[in-house]
Amino acid sequence: MVEEMPSQYDPAAAQARWYPQWVERGYFGADAGSDKPPFCIVLPPPNITGRLHMGHALNHTIQDILIRRKRMQGYEALWVPGTDHAGIATQVVVERALREEGIDRREMGREAFVERVWAWKERFGGEIVEQVKALGASCDWSRERFTMDEGLSQAVRVAFVRLYEAGLIYRGERLVNWCPTDHTGLSDSEVEHEDVDGELVTFKYPLADGSGDIEVATTRLETMLGDTGIAVNPKDERYASWVGKTVRHPFDDREIPIVADESVDMEFGTGAVKVTPAHDPNDWEIAERTGLPHINIFDANATLNDEVPQEFSGLERYVARERVREALAEKGLIVAEERPYRHAVGHCYRCRSEVEPWIAGKQWFVAVDELKGPAREAVKDGRIRFTPPRWARAYDTWMEGLRDWNISRQLWWGHRIPVWYCPEQHETPATQDPTACAECGSTDIVQDEDVLDTWFSSQLWPFSTLGWPEATQDLKSFYPTSVMVTAYDIIYLWVARMIMSGLFLVDGDETRTGDTIPFEQVVIHGIVRDEHGRKMSKSLGNVIDPLDMIERYGADALRFSLARMASPDQQNLPQSEASIEAGRNFANKLWNAARLVLRSGGVPELPPAEHRSVLERWLLSRHQACVDAVNDALDADEYAEASQALYRFVWSEFCDWGLELAKGRLYEGTDEEKAATANTFAWALERTLRLLHPVMPFVTEEIWQRFGRGDSIVVAAWPESAPELADEDAEREFGAVQDIVTDIRQLQAGIPTELSKNVTLAEDLRPAAEPWLSEVQRLTGAEVAFAQLEGVRVDVRISDGTDVGPILRRLEKKLAEVDGKLGRKRAKLANEGFLAKALPEVIAKEQRSVDELDEEAGRIRAQLGRLGG
RNA sequence: GGGCGCGUAGCUCAGCGGGAGAGCGCUCGCCUCACACGCGAGAGGUCGCAGGUUCAAAUCCUGCCGCGCCCACCA
Numbered sequence: 048m049v050e051e052m053p054s055q056y057d058p059a060a061a062q063a064r065w066y067p068q069w070v071e072r073g074y075f076g077a078d079a080g081s082d083k084p085p086f087c088i089v090l091p092p093p094n095i096t097g098r099l100h101m102g103h104a105l106n107h108t109i110q111d112i113l114i115r116r117k118r119m120q121g122y123e124a125l126w127v128p129g130t131d132h133a134g135i136a137t138q139v140v141v142e143r144a145l146r147e148e149g150i151d152r153r154e155m156g157r158e159a160f161v162e163r164v165w166a167w168k169e170r171f172g173g174e175i176v177e178q179v180k181a182l183g184a185s186c187d188w189s190r191e192r193f194t195m196d197e198g199l200s201q202a203v204r205v206a207f208v209r210l211y212e213a214g215l216i217y218r219g220e221r222l223v224n225w226c227p228t229d230h231t232g233l234s235d236s237e238v239e240h241e242d243v244d245g246e247l248v249t250f251k252y253p254l255a256d257g258s259g260d261i262e263v264a265t266t267r268l269e270t271m272l273g274d275t276g277i278a279v280n281p282k283d284e285r286y287a288s289w290v291g292k293t294v295r296h297p298f299d300d301r302e303i304p305i306v307a308d309e310s311v312d313m314e315f316g317t318g319a320v321k322v323t324p325a326h327d328p329n330d331w332e333i334a335e336r337t338g339l340p341h342i343n344i345f346d347a348n349a350t351l352n353d354e355v356p357q358e359f360s361g362l363e364r365y366v367a368r369e370r371v372r373e374a375l376a377e378k379g380l381i382v383a384e385e386r387p388y389r390h391a392v393g394h395c396y397r398c399r400s401e402v403e404p405w406i407a408g409k410q411w412f413v414a415v416d417e418l419k420g421p422a423r424e425a426v427k428d429g430r431i432r433f434t435p436p437r438w439a440r441a442y443d444t445w446m447e448g449l450r451d452w453n454i455s456r457q458l459w460w461g462h463r464i465p466v467w468y469c470p471e472q473h474e475t476p477a478t479q480d481p482t483a484c485a486e487c488g489s490t491d492i493v494q495d496e497d498v499l500d501t502w503f504s505s506q507l508w509p510f511s512t513l514g515w516p517e518a519t520q521d522l523k524s525f526y527p528t529s530v531m532v533t534a535y536d537i538i539y540l541w542v543a544r545m546i547m548s549g550l551f552l553v554d555g556d557e558t559r560t561g562d563t564i565p566f567e568q569v570v571i572h573g574i575v576r577d578e579h580g581r582k583m584s585k586s587l588g589n590v591i592d593p594l595d596m597i598e599r600y601g602a603d604a605l606r607f608s609l610a611r612m613a614s615p616d617q618q619n620l621p622q623s624e625a626s627i628e629a630g631r632n633f634a635n636k637l638w639n640a641a642r643l644v645l646r647s648g649g650v651p652e653l654p655p656a657e658h659r660s661v662l663e664r665w666l667l668s669r670h671q672a673c674v675d676a677v678n679d680a681l682d683a684d685e686y687a688e689a690s691q692a693l694y695r696f697v698w699s700e701f702c703d704w705g706l707e708l709a710k711g712r713l714y715e716g717t718d719e720e721k722a723a724t725a726n727t728f729a730w731a732l733e734r735t736l737r738l739l740h741p742v743m744p745f746v747t748e749e750i751w752q753r754f755g756r757g758d759s760i761v762v763a764a765w766p767e768s769a770p771e772l773a774d775e776d777a778e779r780e781f782g783a784v785q786d787i788v789t790d791i792r793q794l795q796a797g798i799p800t801e802l803s804k805n806v807t808l809a810e811d812l813r814p815a816a817e818p819w820l821s822e823v824q825r826l827t828g829a830e831v832a833f834a835q836l837e838g839v840r841v842d843v844r845i846s847d848g849t850d851v852g853p854i855l856r857r858l859e860k861k862l863a864e865v866d867g868k869l870g871r872k873r874a875k876l877a878n879e880g881f882l883a884k885a886l887p888e889v890i891a892k893e894q895r896s897v898d899e900l901d902e903e904a905g906r907i908r909a910q911l912g913r914l915g916g
Numbered sequence: 917g918g919g920c921g922c923g924u925a926g927c928u929c930a931g932c933g934g935g936a937g938a939g940c941g942c943u944c945g946c947c948u949c950a951c952a953c954g955c956g957a958g959a960g961g962u963c964g965c966a967g968g969u970u971c972a973a974a975u976c977c978u979g980c981c982g983c984g985c986c987c988a989c990c991a
Contacts, residue, residue, distance in 0.1 A: 880971030
C-alpha cells in the first residue's frame with residue numbers, strides 16, 4: 048500500500064478516480080422519502096453560454112462545503128444543480144455565430160432561429176456542467192434542471208397566469224429601457240449606471256409671442272427634436288406669468304406650451320426644463336400629469352425617424368447631437384456649453400450600449416406593491432436570515448423603492464409570454480395553448496410575440512426545480528430550502544424576486560402548508576478580484592481561469608485557496624495564482640504526512656487513555672481544539688476561519704511538532720510504542736481528513752481510502768467535539784519541550800553548523816528535557832548534555848575566535864524588546880486605576896507576564912555576559 | 917445627494933477593548949531516511965490622520981483624508 052504512494056500527490060489521478068465513483072454510487076443523490084432531517088441548497092444556475100469563472104468556483108465551493116458537511120452530519124442533503132437559458136446573453140452569442148456564417152436571424156425566421164439556439168445549447172450547454180463537476184461539486188445530477196425544460200416552462204406559465212389572475216401582472220404602454228443594440232427592453236435592474244464625461248448644453252427657445260426667450264439645459268441635445276413642452280415649478284415666481292404661453296420650436300415651427308410641474312427643481316440651471324416625454328422617464332411622468340403629447344423620434348436602432356425635420360431624419364443619435372448643436376448655433380440659440388460634464392448614463396448590462404428610454408409598444412409588467420410587503424416582512428422578522436446581516440438592510444432599502452417590473456423582452460430566445468390576443472385585442476392568458484379567445488370565443492388568436500425576462504423564470508428556481516407547481520414529494524421534503532449562496536451583486540436582480548415569488552406563488556398552492564419562504568438563509572459572499580483588487584477582465588489580461596488552475600494545481604488546491612479567502616465581511620476577494628499554489632502545497636503536505644503515518648503501520652485506533660504518551664495526549668488535545676475551531680467557524684459561515692484552523696493544525700502542529708517528535712518512537716521504539724504512536728497519529732489524521740473533506744474532497748478521499756475504513760469519506764460521520772481529549776497537563780509538558788528545542792535552535796542559528804553540535808542545557812531543565820532527550824537531539828541535530836549554567840537555559844560550546852557578533856546583536860535587540868515590554872507592564876501594574884478596575888484575571892495574567900519577561904531578560908543578560916558582550 | 921465596505925509587515929489579508937499575526941515575497945543556514953510543493957532561524961509595522969471615551973484603544977465613538985462598491989428622476 049505504501050509503495051502506491053509516491054512522494055508527490057497527483058491531484059488529476061484522484062479527481063479522475065473518485066468523482067465518477069461518487070456519482071455512480073449515488074452518494075450525491077438525495078432521497079425525498081428519507082427520515083433524516085432535510086438540508087437543501089439549489090445552485091444558482093450558471094448561464095449556458097458561460098464558462099466557469101472564479102466567481103462560480105467560489106460560489107460552488109462554499110455550497111459544496113455546506114452540503115458535504117451536512118451530508119456527513121446525517122442530514123438528507125440535496126444540492127440541486129441546473130443551468131439558466133439566459134435570454135439576451137444566449138441570443139446574442141448565437142446571433143454572433145450566425146453572423147460569422149453570414150446569416151441574419153431575421154432572414155431565417157423565429158422558429159428556425161430558436162431551433163438553432165436549442166442545437167447550440169445541446170452542443171455547448173453541457174460544458175459548464177462538466178466544469179462544475181471538475182470542481183468536485185457534490186450535486187444531485189439526477190435532479191439537474193434547465194430553466195427552459197418542460198417542467199420549468201410549465202412552472203413559468205402557471206406563475207404568469209396566477210399573477211395575472213391576481214391582478215399583479217398587467218399590460219401597458221410605457222417608456223422602457225431600450226437597448227438599441229440587442230433590440231429589447233430591459234428592466235431597471237438590468238440597466239447599469241455609469242458616470243461619463245458628457246456635456247451640458249444650455250440653449251433658448253424663443254417665445255411664440257416674441258416677448259422673450261426661455262433657457263433650458265440638456266445633456267442630450269438631440270432629444271430637443273422630441274420636445275413637446277417646457278416645465279417650470281409652479282412656485283417659481285420668475286416664470287409665473289409665462290405658464291400657459293408657448294415657445295416656438297426652432298426647427299419645425301411647432302408651438303409648444305410652458306407648463307407647471309412640481310417636480311422641477313428651481314435651483315437647477317435656469318429653473319426651466321425641456322420636456323421630452325417619449326425619451327425621458329421624468330418627462331414621461333410630467334407629460335402624464337400635464338397632458339403633454341409625446342413624439343417618438345427614434346427607431347429601434349436609436350436612429351432618428353421621420354417624426355423629425357428631414358435634415359435630421361436617418362441620423363444616428365450621436366451624429367444627430369452634433370447636427371442639432373450646429374443648427375442651434377447657426378440660429379444663435381446656444382447659450383452655454385459646459386464640457387466635460389460628468390453625469391450618469393444607463394448602459395445595457397449585457398452589451399454596454401447606452402440605453403435609450405423608448406416606447407416599445409405594449410409591455411407586460413409585474414405590479415410589485417402587493418408582493419413586496421410580505422417579502423420585506425419575511426426578512427425583517429428573521430424568517431429569512433442574511434449572512435452577513437448587514438445585507439438585510441440593503442435588501443430592505445432597495446425593496447422599499449422597488450417599482451413595477453417590466454417583464455417583456457423583444458427577443459426570440461426565452462419563454463414566450465403565455466397570452467393570446469384575438470382581433471378585438473382581448474387577452475387570453477393560459478397555461479396550455481388555447482384554441483379560442485376566452486372572452487369572445489374567436490378562434491383567430493395569436494400569441495404575444497415577446498418572451499419573458501430571464502429573471503422571471505429564475506425567480507421560480509428554488510421551487511420550480513423541486514417540481515412546483517406539482518405537489519411533488521421533493522417539494523414537500525425540501526421546501527423551503529435551507530440556504531441560498533450568492534454574490535452580493537444579484538441580491539436585487541434575483542434574491543429579492545425569489546422571495547417575492549416564493550411567498551406569493553407557493554402560498555397560493557393548496558398543497559403547501561407551513562412557511563413558503565424560498566430559503567431560510569441567504570449567504571452573501573464577495574466578488575473575486577485579481578491579486579490587486581481589480582476586477583478580472585479579458586481586457587486587463589488578469590483573468591485566472593479556474594479550469595486552468597484545476598489542471599495545474601488540482602481542484603482541492605483551488606477550493607482551498609477560495610475557501611481561505613471567503614471571509615463574509617470582505618466584499619472584494621483578491622485571488623492570486625500564488626494562493627492556489629499554496630493550496631497545492633498544503634494538499635501535498637497532507638499527503639506526505641499520511642505517507643509517514645501509513646508507512647509506520649498506523650491504523651486509526653485510539654489506544655486506551657492510560658496507555659497514551661504525553662506526545663499522543665498532546666496531539667489529541669490539539670486535534671480536539673482544531674475540531675472545535677472548525678465546527679465553530681463553519682456554524683458561523685466563516686469558511687476562511689475554518690480553513691485556516693485546519694491548515695494551522697495540520698502543518699504547524701501535526702507535522703512540524705507532532706510527527707517530528709514521533710519519529711523517534713516510530714523508527715526506533717518498541718513494537719508497542721510504535722503501534723501506539725502510529726495508531727494515535729493515524730486516528731487523529733483520519734478524523735482530520737473528515738474535517739477537511741468538505742473543503743478538499745479529493746485528497747482526503749484518496750488518503751482516507753488507504754486507511755481502509757469503509758466505502759467512502761463522502762458518507763463518513765462528521766467529527767463532533769470530544770472534550771475529553773483536551774489535556775492541559777500534556778500541553779504544558781509538551782510546551783516546555785517546544786521551548787527547549789526552540790531555545791537551542793535559536794542559539795544554533797547564529798553559529799556555523801559544525802560548531803553547534805554540542806549543546807549544554809541547564810540542570811534546571813533536566814526534569815523537563817530528560818524524558819525527551821533523544822527527540823530534542825533529533826530535532827536540533829545536537830549532542831545534548833546537562834550542566835550547572837549561570838542564569839541561562841542553553842549553552843553551546845564554541846571555540847575561541849568564533850565571530851559571536853551576530854548572536855550578540857540579536858540578543859541585544861531581543862533584550863531591548865523585552866525590557867520595553869517589561870517597562871510598560873510594570874507601569875500598568877503600578878497604575879491604581881488599572882488595579883481598581885481591571886478584571887482580577889487580567890491583573891493576574893499581567894503579573895505572570897511580568898515574571899516571565901523578567902526571567903527572560905535575566906537569561907538574555909546572562910547569555911550576553913557569557914559571550915563577552 | 918444618501919448608504920455600504922475597506923485603509924494593519926514589500927504584496928494580499930486575519931485580528932476588532934488588556935502581550936502586533938498569517939500566507940506569499942525577502943535574508944541566512946540546511947538535499948536531516950514523509951514532504952525542496954520541504955525543514956530551521958531571521959529581517960520587516962508611530963495598525964490612514966486628528967480628536968474623544970476608558971485604568972487600558974489597531975480594536976469603541978466623532979470628524980477628516982484616501983480607495984472601492986451600491987442606490988437616487990436633478991434636466
